[in-house]
Amino acid sequence: MSLTLYVPRDAGALAVGAEAVAAALLQAASRRGLAITLVRTGSRGLYWLEPMVEVATPGGRIAYGPVDPADAEALLEAALAGGGAHRLRLGAPEQIPFLKRQTRLTFARCGITDPLSLDDYRAHGGYLGLQRALSLGTAATIEEVVESGLRGRGGAGFPTGIKWRTVAAAEGARKYIVCNADEGDSGTFSDRMVMEGDPFVLIEGMTIAAFAVGADKGYVYLRSEYPHAIATLNDAIALARAEGLLGSDVAGGRFAFDIEVRVGAGAYVCGEETALLDSLEGKRGQVRAKPPLPAHKGLFGQPTVINNVISLASVPVILADGAASYRDIGMGRSRGTMPIQLAGNIRHGGLFEAGFGVTLGELVDDIGGGTASGRPVRAVQVGGPLGAYFPRALFDTPFDYEAFAARDGLIGHGGVVVFDDTVDMARQARFAMAFCGIESCGKCTPCRIGSVRGVEVIDRIIRGEDRPAQLALLEDLCNTMKFGSLCALGGFTPYPVMSALRHFPEDFGAAPPARVAAE
Amino acid sequence: MRGFAMWQPDRAAALIAAHAGQDGALLPVLHAIQAEFGCIPDPAVPMVADALNLTRADVHGVISFYHDFREVPAGRHVVKLCRAEACQAMGGDALAAHAEAACGVALGHTTADGRLTLEAIYCLGLCATAPSALVDGEVVGRLTITKLDRVLEALP
DSSP states (O other): OOEEEEEEOOHHHHTTTHHHHHHHHHHHHHHTTOOEEEEEEOOOSBGGGOSOEEEEETTEEEEEOSOOGGGHHHHHHHHHTTSOOOTTEEEOGGGSHHHHTOOOSTTSSTTTSOTTOHHHHHHTTTTHHHHHHHHHOHHHHHHHHHHHTOBOTTTTOOBHHHHHHHHHHSOOSSOEEEEEEOOOSTTOOHHHHHHHHOHHHHHHHHHHHHHHHTOOEEEEEEOTTOHHHHHHHHHHHHHHHHTTSSEEEETTTTEEEEEEEEEOOSOGGGGSHHHHHHHHTTSOOOOOOSSSOTTTSOGGGSOEEEEEHHHHHHHHHHHHHOHHHHHTSEETTEESEEEEEEEESOSSOEEEEEETTOBHHIIIIIISOSOSSSSOEEEEEESGGGSOEEEGGGTTOBSOHHHHHHTTOOOTTSEEEEEETTOOHHHHHHHHHHHHHHHOOSSSHHHHHHHHHHHHHHHHHHHTSSHHHHHHHHHHHHHHHHHHOSSHHHHHTHHHHHHHHHHOGGGGTSOOOSSOTTO | OOOOOOOOHHHHHHHHHHHHTSTTOHHHHHHHHHHHHSSOOTTHHHHHHHHHTOOHHHHHHHHHHSTTOOSSOOOSEEEEEEOSHHHHTTTHHHHHHHHHHHHTSOTTEEOTTSSEEEEEESOOSOTTSOSOEEETTEEEOSOOHHHHHHHHHTOO
């Protein structure tokens, strides 16, 4: 009997020993003279269970985890028994509550398929989206995306379909599709997971975008901190090209489109779309003033669609299943699903794709299981280094672009970083300013100088020098940065700083909040 | 960790020529040079500028803008410790202090014997298995002080 096992090749799984587990399983099998098929998949995103090994059985897969190489012999025994007993047995992965509660649309295949098998991709619904787009035609494809309500998953939340419509209508010698894969926010890893675990969905999404707006060249600007994603995506592009899914004759010669991966060079600010475009052009990654919008004058001055990885990777399922099925999920103006990433000091960290509307408290306490350290949750930073720190008192906030904005926060790219009660919020505020200083592109003064002055002011507050005046100065500086900066780096750094100050004033030597907000 | 080539102008010229033809070629050219020589050697700057019809100042401006590009080679081993928020939440500050003491060098510096460079990195996307690091290109997660010591000791 042939035995098929699945071990992730996702960087998050490799970081906790998946490669050694895979090697140990192969060795254990060869000692027994047993031929096994070891499929390297992406990650299911249940990182506290990684390395998670799955075994194919007639009744579906059975998961085990977190597996240590020393478990290989016993695990193989259990696998031979058809997914039998073992102390690490988790049962069917789909029945694990963390996964069962999700609505996996964008991540439907991640962790299940071989990321570099086009056959696997097609067998699990791949390329149905492109097929439907081709039958709808360009204008109707764009309207499908508009109708779905999809908004930019990179953080800005701009309607994706409207961007496409603008580019389609713009005049230009050439049009480009640029994928923003510069996922620099701490606490986020959904772009990385897709590129490593299901890269063809991104390729298909970019191809649909190219067809819809009439672009013939695509770039994926991928950060250098993601070596595994770079390798997998390049391999996937080569495979797609070899099958005619990219190149001069896509879809039986209906259009030409090819994709190139460009590797960043460690600048956080290049996640800002206009800085990214300058970087792609071979320049310092400095922010451009808008207008002109990239949709009118983007890469090399040509009309350019620039979308985040998750926005583009959500397009195939929207096209395949229809706009309505996506739009019917969510709340308010936030439609569809959001791949939320639970990170930091959290017991059950990982990827949780769900319709908008789940509350922060559900995410942290219920789904995430509280802190990894077992201590009380004190603060949660949502939306990366430019996102606000939320106290427990705001845990009723639903995951929704507008609801977070109404509470002076942002959902950003969907990262949720949990801190326990040992956190010093004045230090976190100081870090926000320091990080802005390290990563500022230098183009505008509020960000370049303001971040440095911000660190100095917070240092004086921490040392207890003239606190009331320094606190007033910090607030004034934050206003200058918020309203005077060219982009979100300087403009949003006040979010973590001011939220830390507002919700945790006792860490700045001020009186604690008299009454908890929101209650 | 693989060694880097000694500076050879011919080799640099070939690398530049191989990448200069594409649109927005400067970053790919610089990445190729650094992959070969371990840094962007000074004599490469005018060569790149000439090939791409840029000024030397333009090229220098780009090299100095991006954290990845080095003007001198790193140590034989490179340990990049994530210092971003998710890793901070899991004891990253203490881990960084320990790493500095264990390596005998502050973040952003190379040991005097050139054996090791210790650097801060801002997010490896391993935020659910924090704290994490990139050690000679290999990802390592769920770091503790003990695990970090083991990783450092295992470096040849």
